[in-house]
Amino acid sequence: MGREPETLGDYLTVGEAADRLGVSISTLRNWDRSGKLAARRHPINGYRLYVRDDLEAFLQRIHSRDKPKRNKGKHDR
Numbered sequence: 001m002g003r004e005p006e007t008l009g010d011y012l013t014v015g016e017a018a019d020r021l022g023v024s025i026s027t028l029r030n031w032d033r034s035g036k037l038a039a040r041r042h043p044i045n046g047y048r049l050y051v052r053d054d055l056e057a058f059l060q061r062i063h064s065r066d067k068p069k070r071n072k073g074k075h076d077r
Helices: 014-021 025-034 052-066
Strands: 011-013 048-051
Touching: 011 014, 011 052, 014 025, 014 048, 014 052, 025 048, 048 052
Parallel strands: none
Antiparallel strands: 011 048
């Protein structure tokens, strides 16, 4: 896995993360509840925080999953 976040700048609020992913805040909260994309919690106020690297890894998984698979023909190697 990646490194542990070290500064507040390594985190995004739920609104910032939703904007980055192009989804609504409600969708992001549902994904957190279902385990699809886990949030960290602020230690004082309990607000959801998302690690930038976690969002980038999530986007990579989505993009690689959505790529069309190319069927190899008999002339492909």
